[in-house]
Amino acid sequence: MILHPSVIANLLASYISSGMVLYAMFYGVQILRYWDIQSGHELQLVLERKTYLISTLLSYVFGLQLLSLFLFIFTADSLAPLFVGAMCAVGTLNVDPYGYPALTLKILNFILAGLWLILNYADNQGYDYPLIKRKYQLLAFVAPVIILEMILESAYFLGMKPDVITSCCGSLFSSERVTGLGSEIASMPALPMLWFFYGVMSCTLICGIVFYLKGLGGYLYAALSLLIFLISLAAIISSISLYIYELPTHHCPFCIIMEEYSYIGYLLYIILFGAVVSGLGVGVLSPSRNVESLKLMLSGFIRKLALTSVILYAAFTALVTYKIVSSSLVISYEVVY
Amino acid sequence: MRQWIEKQRYIIDFTISSLLRRKVKNFGLLALYTLIVFMLASTMFFTYSIKKEASLILKDTxxxxxxxxxxxxxxxxxxxxxxxxxxxxxxxxxxxxxxxxxxxxxxxxxxxxxxxxxxxxxxxxxxxxxxxxxxxxxxxxxxxxxxxxxxxxxxxxxxxxxxxxxxxxxxxxxxxxxxxxxxxxxxxxxxxxxxxxxxxxxxxxxxxxxxxxxxxxxxxxxxxxxxxxxxxxxxxxxxxxxxxxxxxxxxxxxxxxxxxxVEILRTYDSIFNWRGGMMIVIFSAAVLAFVIFAWDKASGLSAGERREIGILKAVGWETSDVIQMKFWEGAVVSLTAFFTGVILAYVHVFFTGSIVFEPALKGWSSLYPNFELTPFVNLEQLTTLFFLTVVPYTVATIVPIWRAATIDPDSAMRFTGE
Structure with missing residues (x-):
């Protein structure tokens, strides 16, 4: 293990969020089993109070997930000098097999926690807790994933061993490490990927606007927003990053959040994550549109979510387009590396 | 949206005036909080900038x-x-x-x-x-x-x-x-x-x-x-x-x-990481003590505070409003302490040569160089610091806040022995 302050902070955050989720889960199970809004039983009253605690806890977990996602990448990036062959976060994440799974789970958990909060918000609008069971079913799904993330992250950080000078073996110690998964994604052809990205993005935006205006195709929009989220990530790696770095060979999805590129990555990723959470929120809430106590507000809220998502995706596209147009890199023909 | 912002503004207004009503208690907490942030921030600023210094020097070796x-x-x-x-x-x-x-x-x-x-x-x-x-x-x-x-x-x-x-x-x-x-x-x-x-x-x-x-x-x-x-x-x-x-x-x-x-660079990096990490592990005892203190402060509501919450609920505040108020209270205290602590640490490390921690972090020799560190602070350090101080504090106060917010108005107001 590397006793780096950021590593300690990462582990702390991860243990705290899994502790909070476990605590929330404990009451979540009770709610799933014993919830009965008609009953005036003491347990029911206790549970009704506990829902406030749980939603507060999970809002914190959500905030913590967002911050720790960036802290995680930061840490990986700053640890890079300690490993042979690692120049930024990509190399550090490849140091042991748990790096990338931990990162993927972090992103997934961020999205899941966001969806839970959307569900929670909608639930609080109705006077009779109409979505409570669904909410806690989702929590029952999120909690194990957050625990799993905690385990992977611990394994990742605790298993790290820096390549430093040991007593007398000098440079022999630094054997070349084989680079792994990270670079594989990057080798997708840049230009076709870009056209694909723009194509799917326009479909998504049109679908979103149609949904906003006519209220049709909510599920389609949710599915498309998940799809375009994944495509956007791939496009950042395979082509957008090239334009930001103005280097036809540099595919790193992490360096764009660094100071050299004026922290543009934060903006891109925050917009993207916000867009996918609100887009998926449309799909999560759509089945509840006919619930009696939510009829009045829910479809308005869903449309607002769709609009938010569409605006964010449009902003993402605009930002990316601006970066591509203003970049001095011109890709006229493709070289396969 | 506008309405929401207005509501938060009123709640913050109310929170701050209620904080100022209990000056001694809250300033004690604030001072302790600032001290914790100050200690951790000094350690981190010092190790990071000395690492930076070392890497700048070694670049030309x-x-x-x-x-x-x-x-x-x-x-x-x-x-x-x-x-x-x-x-x-x-x-x-x-x-x-x-x-x-x-x-x-x-x-x-x-x-x-x-x-x-x-x-x-x-x-x-x-x-x-x-x-x-x-x-x-x-x-x-x-x-x-x-x-x-x-x-x-x-x-x-x-x-x-x-x-x-x-x-x-x-x-x-x-x-x-x-x-x-x-x-x-x-x-x-x-x-x-x-x-x-x-x-x-x-x-x-x-x-x-x-x-x-x-x-x-x-x-x-x-x-x-x-x-x-x-x-x-x-x-x-x-x-x-x-x-x-x-x-x-x-x-x-x-x-x-x-x-x-690169091996020398890596080794220096590790050594200073390790020293900084060591200090933080040692300070974690202090952070833990502080967290227990914060927990105690947050859960030990005085009769006056209980009555205040009781009255608020009786006049129509909802549980979630009280939680929001307490959230803003935590945010005000945390951010004040965090930024004060960071600024003090910056002054301490880069202007006074970190008098307090120097011997532990730099090593010792009778011929020690006098040097001024180049100020070097980045977002990573601040985020890390935030995680090591504000997050534990916040987490420690969630359950007490919820307990306070779910008091029944009648039982709260019945306590009149202040």
Missing amino acids: PEIIVQKIVAGRHDLFPVSYIDTLKKIRGVAAVESRLWGYYYDGLVSANYTLLVPPANGDTSGKSRPSAKTTVVVSESGGQQADKSKPLFELGGAVLEPGTLITGNGIARLRDIGKDDYMPFRAFDGSVLNLRIAGALSSQSELVSSDLLLITAEDFRKLFGIDNRYVTDVTVAVNNPSEVEMVASKIRKALPEARPISR
Whole structure:
């Protein structure tokens, strides 16, 4: 293990969020089993109070997930000098097999926690807790994933061993490490990927606007927003990053959040994550549109979510387009590396 | 949206005025909180900037240093090996070095004696190597630093019988230009050397205990034969070949130990990471104590506070509003403490030379350099700090807040014994 302050902070955050989720889960199970809004039983009253605690806890977990996602990448990036062959976060994440799974789970958990909060918000609008069971079913799904993330992250950080000078073996110690998964994604052809990205993005935006205006195709929009989220990530790696770095060979999805590129990555990723959470929120809430106590507000809220998502995706596209147009890199023909 | 912002504003207004109503209690918490942030932030700022300093200095060191090892110990390097090194493909230049330590019993301090490289053009710095300079892209300020040599002779000329001292030695011995400095040579005879000048004070981190001496005097002082040098440095043109060249050196000279620059950098990084981490682990006890304190503060509501919440709920505040109020209370306290602590730590580390933690973090020596750290703070440090202080505090107060917020108004107001 590397006793780096950021590593300690990462582990702390991860243990705290899994502790909070476990605590929330404990009451979540009770709610799933014993919830009965008609009953005036003491347990029911206790549970009704506990829902406030749980939603507060999970809002914190959500905030913590967002911050720790960036802290995680930061840490990986700053640890890079300690490993042979690692120049930024990509190399550090490849140091042991748990790096990338931990990162993927972090992103997934961020999205899941966001969806839970959307569900929670909608639930609080109705006077009779109409979505409570669904909410806690989702929590029952999120909690194990957050625990799993905690385990992977611990394994990742605790298993790290820096390549430093040991007593007398000098440079022999630094054997070349084989680079792994990270670079594989990057080798997708840049230009076709870009056209694909723009194509799917326009479909998504049109679908979103149609949904906003006519209220049709909510599920389609949710599915498309998940799809375009994944495509956007791939496009950042395979082509957008090239334009930001103005280097036809540099595919790193992490360096764009660094100071050299004026922290543009934060903006891109925050917009993207916000867009996918609100887009998926449309799909999560759509089945509840006919619930009696939510009829009045829910479809308005869903449309607002769709609009938010569409605006964010449009902003993402605009930002990316601006970066591509203003970049001095011109890709006229493709070289396969 | 506007309505929401207005609502939050009113809640914040209310929270702050309610905080100010209980000045003593809240300022006690705030002071303790600030102190915790201050301690952690000082540690982090110090280790990060010293790491930065070390990496800036080491950036100009030679790519590979080759030492000879006998029975696992560092031994003198035979000059005849240099030709073998020069024959290795990829090696741009090989430079021999003479350096060592001298223990001065008078002031019980160790000096570092170094024979400056004979001519500048092989000393790594002015060597034209397009590749290495392209890779290093730092901000403008550091670029200026880079072009400066590590030590400046300040016009003094080094000739046999003279030496040039670092500032630390000059301070310790209270000597200056044209004074004589006696050395006891290896055979017991006394060698009297005249001081020709002092090194510039800008580079004190590296040159505080440094004595520059001519090769002749050096050999006379330590009795080192002309056939030996202390070690050699190997310059490599292509940075990506360094590992390969190092392994070739090991093959050609089995008793040699090549050490590459990146390995030294990595080791320094690890050491300072470890020191900073160690301090944080030690401070974690303090953080834990603080968290327990915060928990206690948040859960031990005074009768007045209970009644306040009871009345708020009775006049129509919902549980979620009370939680929101408490959230803002936490945010106000946390952010005030966090930023005050960070600013104080910044002043402490970069303006007062971190008087409190210096001995633990820097190491100890009787000839310690006086130097001012270049301020270096980035977002990563601040995020880490936030996670180590604000997050534990916030988490510790969630459950007490919820308990307070779910008090029934009637039971809260029935408590009137204030």
